[in-house]
Amino acid sequence: MTQAEIAPKDRLIVGLDLPNLDAAEAMVDRLGDSVTFYKIGYRLAYAGGLPLVGKLADKGKKVFLDLKLHDIGNTVMQGVQSINKLGATFLTVHAYPQTMKAAVEGCAGSGLKILAVTVLTSYNDDDLHAAGYRLHVSELVEARAAQAQALGVGGIVCAPEEVGNLRKIVGHQTSLVTPGIRPAGSAVGDQKRIMTPGRAIAAGADYLVVARPVIEAADPRATAEAIHAEIAQALG
Numbered sequence: 001m002t003q004a005e006i007a008p009k010d011r012l013i014v015g016l017d018l019p020n021l022d023a024a025e026a027m028v029d030r031l032g033d034s035v036t037f038y039k040i041g042y043r044l045a046y047a048g049g050l051p052l053v054g055k056l057a058d059k060g061k062k063v064f065l066d067l068k069l070h071d072i073g074n075t076v077m078q079g080v081q082s083i084n085k086l087g088a089t090f091l092t093v094h095a096y097p098q099t100m101k102a103a104v105e106g107c108a109g110s111g112l113k114i115l116a117v118t119v120l121t122s123y124n125d126d127d128l129h130a131a132g133y134r135l136h137v138s139e140l141v142e143a144r145a146a147q148a149q150a151l152g153v154g155g156i157v158c159a160p161e162e163v164g165n166l167r168k169i170v171g172h173q174t175s176l177v178t179p180g181i182r183p184a185g186s187a188v189g190d191q192k193r194i195m196t197p198g199r200a201i202a203a204g205a206d207y208l209v210v211a212r213p214v215i216e217a218a219d220p221r222a223t224a225e226a227i228h229a230e231i232a233q234a235l236g
């Protein structure tokens, strides 16, 4: 299946950035059949949330395990081999060549797809310079996406504004996954490179990652459904 064939409803990934398993399971129940894809990141994973990967898979949901691995190659490869068994669909690593190469080796033969995080969406050029880089965000994102592609990584995490350019580099078999999504009127928080769901899809994003605007909404299900409607409209 090419990325263009993903159903509109399956393009929204809701980040379960919640404090514990009970809160996460309550949110999954509230969202019901409106959401098919969930992300488990630091907050939930380090609070005993990893068993939720299998539970969600048993319910027919897909799981993006957002652990943003980065370590020496041997450690990354062995870590990914352990993660393979959990039943997730996506796993993030930071887009450093050794890390990406080891992660791709570690998931060989499994159903897990590695996503390379290029430059976090909370960073702008000033933040990058403060971290010691001389490149602009757009330049580093492009360089890292090209390295990820050459190393056989299955997907790229980037900001929506970078999607158009990256698509030319990675083609249509590689997933472009974009956080930094803000429905019109929702709080920006610490994100710096943002777009609305409709504009991100129109720019060519395959998947949208949304946490706070959904899980902190008065009506998370209605918010998720409104995002689906925006996605469907942008896809035409």
Ligand SMILES: O=C(O)c1cc(=O)[nH]c(=O)n1[C@@H]1O[C@H](COP(=O)(O)O)[C@@H](O)[C@H]1O
Binding pocket: 015, 017, 041, 066, 092, 117, 119, 120, 121, 122, 157, 158, 179, 180, 181, 189, 191, 209, 210, 211, 212, 213
């Ligand atoms: O890898 C990620 O998912 C990620 C990468 C990135 O560059 N920016 C980013 O915000 N994320 C994650 O995407 C989610 C965005 O959350 P909200 O800003 O609440 O929608 C969080 O769980 C972040 O950890």
